[in-house]
Amino acid sequence: MMRPRFVLSLVISVFGISGIAADWPTWRGPTRDGISTEREFPTQWSATENIAWKVALPGGGHSSPIVSGDRIFVTACKESTQERLLLCYSRDDGKLIWQQTVLTAPLEKKHGLNSFASSTPATDGKFVYVSFLDGKRMQVACYDLDGKRIWAQSPGEFHSKHGFCSPPLIDGDLVIFNGDQDALAYLVAYDKATGQERWRADRPNRTRSYCPPIVIEAAGRRQLVLSGSKSVASYDVATGQQIWVMDGPTEQFVASLVYHQGLLFLTAGYPTYHIMAIRPNLTGNVTKSAVVWHETKGAAYVPSPIAWGDCVYVVADGGVASCLDVKTGKRHWMERLGRHHSASPVAANGLLYFLDDDGAMHIVKAGTEFDVIGKNKLGEACYASPALSNGQIFIRGEKHLFCIGAKAANR
Template identity: 35%
Template structure:
């Protein structure tokens, strides 16, 4: 049963609980997990492993958790299929495997993708009634709704899609809508679909530019705003209607990260064609409050109490003052990062592509290491942390083959 403190009085709003991780970047949509939980600080392939389950093919989407179920996307080019998988949260038993698309994986121009991309890089969203997932298939982006038992309920084509680097935008849920985006060089869209039927409630046309950020709904300047970064724009839409609240030039062309806010500014960061982190006033004045040339391209940022915390692609952790962008500290972690950091209480968990997870303190004064753990040989997915458990999607090199697994880690 949903925690009443976590849901709106409006019947339109999704009925999800504080203990769930119902969509990309968690319940609060900003990479912060519930602070009152105690996930493990230490683990390995044998320590604090509750269960491990194999995943077909390859994917970089994070786990979605609802009650006693864990949901995940996967794409298997050999089977020419894209899947939604469900597991029992307690024991790891696979509950269902639904082929959302069969065919289309081998014909959509995979050679054009970035070598780090996958065909299942999005995170499933749930409103506790249905699952919503985006897939690039057959040179188009599709949104599909499934029941919690894995039955396909509806499917809607969003737009044709010209592959540049890949596709990884995750759905966002707002009241009775699921909101999706598909920026690309052919001209993309942000679309509000009715959750129950998949019918288009509104759509907003986007420039003909490649971009990879997800629509993120945050409360800023006193109201709910749907923020899109990239395509050389920072755009705020009314999530209920799709109408433009404000839009300014200022982001770089290609963004991957999901924005955060302190309620006054929203943060845009990108890495092509220029490196930048910038704070943009959320009140519609168009003011760029500050900007620097820090390269935070793929991993999304975190915000807490006046400070930004970032793990840069090149393996450096840093803390910035949100008021002016000034650097408070930086520390070299090592490796390359594609996964986004997750904040749990006073700790930050950050995993590099080699499967090394660095746990460090939320401390604006200095970098303070808490722990370092190794799991897997190859990691691109952001870990999901909820209910005191860590759901980590990792790949192992076994007998010359790359095999993916979903681990459930917890203190034992």
């Protein structure tokens, strides 16, 4: 049997994300599903206890922190100057190493639960990629680890009354962005080293969505799968050619997909709410054949699902969490956690970490019985998803970046 860290290292190699297993280099971590294979993370803290460090952020945002080696990267918007920032901190003590203004532009119209810096950056251990809205255009940029800009591109216009969020996805030598919008919509892939456009795929339904695609191995091929714009669709990651599409189940999507035990798990959306398990091993229009099971009760719009063992877990925006069987959708439990949840859960060592908007982390033991082992309060509003790395938990609050746990161990 392969050891867990070897498996994670193999996955990182396959998906093109370099770095040690303890890194958290992109939205939802190294395998893009919120899972860490590490075993030791804190389960108790407060606003003053078990905090390795806490640093004030120069601007707001809902993007998550990412971790690469001894550095933490996070984006922010300084509203007084209209600057969109990329920030680099030391993971050892929280000291600001460098700060770059990616762009300066008027603040866009947005939903009250969105921010002006919602796209989580991504790194391959050599470069950091970011995305922001610049007026009516999406702007993406690449920086090296010392803060030098390497390239910048604009994939095109972006129109959405709810604002912007399009986290970069790194795969091999590509960096990929979701351009779903209420106009001419697209998926676009750039050469991550040069910024040269490699392919572009049309997104025909012309409806805004805010989640990055994921890359999976299914049916003997590598698939780029994206929920959004009135559909769930799969593309060849190397060319952008569509493999299959499932119409619906709703109009808009925010939560990311999760791939587990050969199935894709979805929670959405607006105007109707759904939890689904989908087969990814088909071709063509799979609307009538892809769905393994379908639930509507307890679905989330913003928080992404998470899977552990034979269960998939969803926390609805209103704070009610559910545990469902992976294969059948049978609901094992449904219980209230926080008042409201925007962050997506993360998991390690059989524990699920659910962060609510009031800054309380609810730690639930994975399983078919509801078992809360802890609830820890930071005393600050939190809307961003946590990052897990090397025994520490990184949480972006409304005003501060927190490092929870002991000082970083040797890496």
